[in-house]
Amino acid sequence: MARLFIFAIGGTGSRVLKSLAMLLAAGIKPNSQYEFEIVPIIIDPHKSNEDLKRTERLLGNYQSISNETGLDNGFFSTKITTLNNLVSSENRLSGSFTFNLQQVANTKFKDYIDFNQLDKPNKSLADILFSGKSINKRGEKVDLLDTEMDIGFVGNPNIGSVVLNQFKDSEEFKEFASNFNKDDRIFIISSIFGGTGAAGFPTILKNIRDAMRNLSIDGKGFLQDSKIGAITVLPYFNVEKDEDSPIQKSDFIAKTKSALYYYKDNVTGNNSVNCLYYIADDYSGKPYRNDPGDNGQQNNAHFVELASALAVIDFLELSDDNLQSARGKALNPIYKEFAIKNESTDIKFSDFEDVTERKLGLRLSQFLLFKKYLDEHLSISFEREPWSVRPPELNQQFFDDTFYRTYLSEFLTSFREWLEEMSDNKRGFSPYNLDSGLETLIKDRKAKSGFWSGKVDYKMYDDRLNKFSKDKSYRSAQQKLINLFFETTQDILTSKFGLK
């Protein structure tokens, strides 16, 4: 199976990765002749970033679920694995999805570059390159050189580009390079208007394309001409005004412009990327709390992150012919944007172009219907309805077990939170009436119900579960739960809601 290595850089990288995990869990797959295994590598010095922690936990749960159920059940049908899982056991790194940035925790930037050891001219040069102010993790204003990097680069790509350059010498990069095969692909997710993403994207891209010059790694040939896609997320959210914060909305556009100017020569101008996706939203909606990183930086999920995750799916749908490279240069670079059909502040499925609606509508709704049943009706039906008592039995013991109680419940709770957060955000994505009954669950879609066709309710849901579980054999109770609910929700949504 070919692999897609995803480098998710900074807070936006983690949040887009989270959206991608939700899409894959819901069973959304690229329309491609190849199956891809996803290998996420999160790059963020800000280890206490709540978005990073949430994404890591989510990916861990996804991995545990798909390991137990297999990949042929609709939901969770794309394999997600950690880099260390690709490595033989004696050489394994830590089992996390996060790239371990060395010497960043509790380190000031000036110590990282050995500022005090520099001679006078170099000190002066460093003073010029890294002038200005930032804040530390206690929220105090400090000189840029005194920035403590364990809360990230606080919107300073000039620091980020220096620190992230250690990537090429890391064990993770060596493992990645030695496990990279001809059919594998790479995707880089970053934002352009902050610190970590803006610096990380060109740095990582350069290190991959320049792999031939790196003496410490294997598999250089494949890396140099690898199929690389990337999304660069332009400003898409608003932040509260705070005079004392180094993060200012007014800086977003200036930072974006200067980064794009840099990319013009070093990313797009030299054809380093095979397919580059741009995404942005100039809608000035509900502002996020102005948190440079010292308070954990947890932002609500946003529709732009979901659309960015779709770029990953789109990239996997491109044929190999479109992604050819030679001597580290893309032969036919592609540039893409994303748009919706209707200008709406609360996006529903009908606001999408048909292709996006078809990609998202059915599968996301299936996953939500699955979650709703478990929340609202499982306690009434398990050990009572035939689908539950037929072997392998889904009984109290099963629902008390770690698979359900921890992995699946946590994942589905995160899914619901993700939908709620996107719905609360402005611009929002709110295609569902999350707390309504089944018939009115999907906005703009009325369920077909009548005297002959019956109501769309949990009795009908149980009827379909019983129908699909009859005379079926399953490998395990875990596989049964996932497979049965995928088939059933698909049937309900296509027959009763007309989703395709």
Next chain:
Amino acid sequence: MRDFFASLYEWFGLSPFYSTDLGEHLRGYDITCSDYTGTPWYVYIGWIMIGLTIFFYILQYYIINSPGFNKRVHWWLTALVIILLNFFIAFILPWNEWQAGDFCKQLRITLADCLGFAASNAIWSFILFLLITSFNIPRRWAGHNTTDTTFWKPKS
């Protein structure tokens, strides 16, 4: 067939629920007390009992076939209807004849005999319903909501 149902209702010769005189009448002992040419009630009521039980089995397991009617409490509800109907039919038919005097006068039939026979019929209908719903084979062909419904599961 008459002897089969007779031995069934008379509990294979034990006849604990009603007198042998009612048994003779149900076998078809005619009004002139000469031969068994009268209505063979054992056969009629036996087939009605089987037919009704199968009808309610089909009704619950194939036609209603609903998640709202597939728990053990619903099984017991159906069983209760089968028992009551079979009790009523097995009581009312001989009792009407007894009331109308349409039976051999040499036979001594009482109300208790009619009730005893009705109870026998009700018990057999219950046993039949229990049997056809307890074995996997007929239930496997039942509707998808009821293949697992028996007198002991699923819980309500």
